[in-house]
Structure formats: C-alpha cells, structure tokens
Amino acid sequence: MKFDRPVAGGPCWTELGTSDLEGAKRFYTDLFGWRPETDPRQEAGGYTVAHLGDAAVAALSPLYQESQPVAWNVSFAVTDADATARTVEEAGGRVILGPMNVFDVGRFAVVQDPAGAAFQLWQARAFPGAGLFNAPGSLGWVELATRDTGRARDFYTTVFGWSVNASDWYTQWGIDGADFGGMADMGDRFPTGVPPHWLPYFAVEDVDATARVALAAGGSVPMKPTSVPDGPRIAVLRDPQGAAFGVHVASEEG
Numbered sequence: 405m406k407f408d409r410p411v412a413g414g415p416c417w418t419e420l421g422t423s424d425l426e427g428a429k430r431f432y433t434d435l436f437g438w439r440p441e442t443d444p445r446q447e448a449g450g451y452t453v454a455h456l457g458d459a460a461v462a463a464l465s466p467l468y469q470e471s472q473p474v475a476w477n478v479s480f481a482v483t484d485a486d487a488t489a490r491t492v493e494e495a496g497g498r499v500i501l502g503p504m505n506v507f508d509v510g511r512f513a514v515v516q517d518p519a520g521a522a523f524q525l526w527q528a529r530a531f532p533g534a535g536l537f538n539a540p541g542s543l544g545w546v547e548l549a550t551r552d553t554g555r556a557r558d559f560y561t562t563v564f565g566w567s568v569n570a571s572d573w574y575t576q577w578g579i580d581g582a583d584f585g586g587m588a589d590m591g592d593r594f595p596t597g598v599p600p601h602w603l604p605y606f607a608v609e610d611v612d613a614t615a616r617v618a619l620a621a622g623g624s625v626p627m628k629p630t631s632v633p634d635g636p637r638i639a640v641l642r643d644p645q646g647a648a649f650g651v652h653v654a655s656e657e658g
Contacts, residue, residue, distance in 0.1 A: 416533030459535035544607035607654035
C-alpha cells in the first residue's frame with residue numbers, strides 16, 4: 405500500500421465479525437501482537453479495537469445478526485457516506501445497512517458491488533480509521549476476488565474514481581496511481597459456493613513464521629506461503645472460527 409494514512413477513496417479500516425470474540429482476541433494477539441480493548445458501553449455490543457502501541461489497527465466484534473458470516477470486512481474512506489451509497493446503487497450495487505451514525509466517531513454504510521462482494525463506507529468524524537499501515541501487524545493491502553473483473557472495474561472506478569494498473573493476470577487499484585490493493589479473477593480456483601469478497605492482507609516480518617504460528621494457535625493455511633513473481637511473499641490464513649485473511653512481507657510500499 406503506497407500511503408500510510410486514511411485517504412479518501414482508499415481502505416481505512418478492517419474489522420472481523422466473529423462467533424468467538426474471546427478466542428479471536430487470543431488468536432490475533434498471538435499472531436500479530438495486538439492489544440485488544442473492548443468498548444465497555446453496552447450499546448457498543450462488545451466492539452473491540454486492536455492496537456499496536458498507541459495505534460488502532462483493526463477491530464474485532466461479535467456477530468450482530470444470524471445471517472452475518474464469520475469474516476473480515478474492509479472499509480473505504482469517503483467524504484459523504486450518503487452520497488456514496490447513492491452512487492453505489494446507481495452503479496448497480498446494493499445498500500445493505502445504513503448509512504447511519506456510530507456515536508460521534510463517524511457515519512457508515514454496508515454495501516455490495518453488483519457481484520455481491522460486501523464492503524463498508526466510512527465517513528470519519530472523531531475516528532479517521534487505522535493509525536498505522538504497512539508495518540508488521542497492520543493492514544498493508546486489500547484484494548477483491550470476483551468472477552466478473554470487467555464489471556467490477558467499471559463499478560469501482562465509477563464509485564471511487566480509482567486508477568487501474570492491470571496486467572494479463574492481475575489488476576491493481578490505486579488513487580492517482582498510488583496502489584493500495586488489487587483484484588483477482590476467482591476462475592476455477594474457488595469452489596462455486598464461495599461468493600465474491602474483499603480480503604485484507606496484513607503486513608508481517610516473516611510470512612512462513614506467521615503461518616506456523618497460525619497453525620499452532622488453531623488456525624489453518626488454505627494458501628501456503630508463496631513468492632509472487634516480481635512481488636512479495638504471501639499466504640492466506642484462516643483463524644480458528646474460519647475467517648480468511650492474507651499476510652505479506654512488510655515493505656516500504658506495502
């Protein structure tokens with residue numbers, strides 16, 4: 405990721421919805437060294453912010469609806485959540501929840517692209533988003549897995565105005581050419597029942613060592629550590645409750 409702070413149109417936050425909040429706290433503390441702090445207010449519903457040092461880096465929360473999957477979610481910073489939600493609908497997507505206020509910290513909405521990949525819009529007030537990017541244990545990349553890359557490209561460039569850096573096998577998303585994420589064609593690499601989705605990647609010092617820690621802590625490694633040609637070393641992991649996420653070697657550009 406080529407920026408180190410929340411930028412309008414870019415990923416600003418990631419949060420896990422989990423069926424076992426206490427188990428998730430233990431797992432990610434072991435894996436990334438996070439310091440989780442649960443909001444004590446009853447109306448916060450157990451929302452827990454994970455820190456590295458003084459920086460907020462991600463959130464963990466219980467599942468709030470029976471239909472909510474155990475999964476990591478990606479939020480993108482916007483200047484007007486209501487206006488962006490309308491643009492999502494005009495571009496063929498759906499608004500699932502909101503827009504609505506979250507105390508005094510911001511306004512958010514949960515939306516889907518035309519293929520069904522869910523993501524969140526975040527209009528910051530008191531809370532701008534993550535305080536650290538690209539460093540070990542923090543968000544360093546986001547990736548859309550979809551079966552219709554052409555339609556996804558049209559949708560996201562319309563909604564966010566992203567720049568596109570595409571090769572024959574991979575598309576990178578950017579803001580004015582500063583890449584922060586990518587898009588992969590699901591093709592036959594995923595079972596037919598797996599829906600399109602956004603996947604956060606966390607930066608780590610050693611991908612192989614992180615995969616071993618994940619296994620020892622009760623997780624799994626659906627994509628073993630591999631070195632991307634002309635790219636970083638990466639892996640895809642699952643926590644004990646089944647939420648998938650990626651890891652990659654930290655670098656100055658993510």
